[in-house]
Amino acid sequence: DQQxxxxxxxxSVQEGRISILNCDYTNSMFDYFLWYKKYPAEGPTFLISxxxxxxxxxxxxxxxxxxxxxxxxxxxxxPSQPGDSAVYFCAAGIRSGGSNYKLTFGKGTLLTxxx
Amino acid sequence: EPEVTQxxxxxxxxxxxxxxxxxxxxxxxxxxxxxxxxxGQKVEFLVSFYNNEISEKSEIFDDQFSVERPDGSNFTLKxxxxxxxxxxxxxxxxxxxGGSHGYTFGSGTRLTVV
Numbered sequence: 576d577q578q579x580x581x582x583x584x585x586x587s588v589q590e591g592r593i594s595i596l597n598c599d600y601t602n603s604m605f606d607y608f609l610w611y612k613k614y615p616a617e618g619p620t621f622l623i624s625x626x627x628x629x630x631x632x633x634x635x636x637x638x639x640x641x642x643x644x645x646x647x648x649x650x651x652x653x654p655s656q657p658g659d660s661a662v663y664f665c666a667a668g669i670r671s672g673g674s675n676y677k678l679t680f681g682k683g684t685l686l687t688x689x690x
Numbered sequence: 691e692p693e694v695t696q697x698x699x700x701x702x703x704x705x706x707x708x709x710x711x712x713x714x715x716x717x718x719x720x721x722x723x724x725x726x727x728x729x730g731q732k733v734e735f736l737v738s739f740y741n742n743e744i745s746e747k748s749e750i751f752d753d754q755f756s757v758e759r760p761d762g763s764n765f766t767l768k769x770x771x772x773x774x775x776x777x778x779x780x781x782x783x784x785x786x787x788g789g790s791h792g793y794t795f796g797s798g799t800r801l802t803v804v
């Protein structure tokens with residue numbers, strides 16, 4: 576049951592260029608989407624989120640785009656830095672029921688930023 | 691910055707033994723969660739906990755699993771009789787009331803069942 580899919584297991588980009596990580600979902604009830612970054616031997620770290628009432632959210636070098644009709648979201652990192660190299664997880668949840676919500680994660684994309 | 695603390699970082703146990711994984715959430719957060727990640731697979735929801743009771747659990751969270759908050763600070767996950775397939779990274783997470791920044795995850799406990 577893959578409600579959240581990250582079809583690219585890995586991505587390699589040059590330092591300074593843009594990294595684009597993609598995520599698709601199937602459950603139209605999801606109303607809250609997040610991106611997490613994970614280094615080896617650490618827990619996922621929250622990066623950026625977007626609610627379904629928006630189509631874009633920006634925080635510094637990170638921008639998340641949401642296309643509800645296509646059930647697709649993407650994370651743009653620009654400019655990419657070697658320290659961005661990590662596994663990136665897309666996650667989705669249903670927040671309309673309150674603050675207590677569970678997240679469904681994608682399998683992750685390993686981003687490698689080459690100096 | 692406040693963080694979620696998990697102990698131990700690595701636990702090795704024999705099949706059939708009981709294990710308790712411990713978590714100290716951020717003090718003013720109200721919603722607590724356990725997730726796990728089997729090697730090479732995605733992070734999976736196990737259970738959510740609010741107001742001293744389970745609010746939701748997944749099909750993975752069967753009768754072998756239990757959670758409690760014994761002293762108002764620690765949040766524990768118990769597996770009564772471990773199986774080989776329980777080997778995974780277990781992550782504790784929490785959110786405050788009305789949190790808009792997603793969960794705060796702990797660094798995880800690697801459970802190895804032999």
